[in-house]
Amino acid sequence: DGGITQSPKYLFRKEGQNVTLSCEQNLNHDAMYWYRQDPGQGLRLIYYSQIVNDFQKGDIAEGYSVSREKKESFPLTVTSAQKNPTAFYLCAITGARGGYTFGSGTRLTVV
């Protein structure tokens, strides 16, 4: 994973429940990102953060929230307001020359 750890690998959410996906990096990079992947679609940006205590909405931020209290951590919370949360979630960082490195992903399923 190139220094990016996502957990858990699989997550199940009940209706009306909030769940939090973890993303940790030990590469000392500033920028971190959350993407969502659905079958047959390209990856779509949910939120990104360029520095600690600051983050911006991406294309599909509704129903999600994030925090960036530490440089190493960028957790994503899928709230009950997200009506279709079943998807594969990927965390990424940007490194030298703007290249992206992705984590191994978390597969979230609504039960």
Place this chain on the structure above:
Amino acid sequence: KQEVTQIPAALSVPEGENLVLNCSFTDSAIYNLQWFRQDPGKGLTSLLLIQSSQREQTSGRLNASLDKSSGRSTLYIAASQPGDSATYLCAVSYQGGSEKLVFGKGTKLTVNP
């Protein structure tokens, strides 16, 4: 609107064949272009990163080219192997690498023994 298109959506070839995957993008003012590989149920693995000032990058049996003026990139895979079977994704960035990647939907490659 910034869009990335990958053709074909799926490709099946016999082992040993040389092949080309295509990527086109609507906005040519890119910062860089990156090719990724994704195995089923896995995250993305970076294959090649091409800066906007570069024309191509090579890594082993892989060669990626970039033509900004025409809004196109190709990924060339030489002497394909069954282990190359995966989905290949093309993505471009526009804001100095600090903002989002725009992804294509990928090409699913199957290399048959």
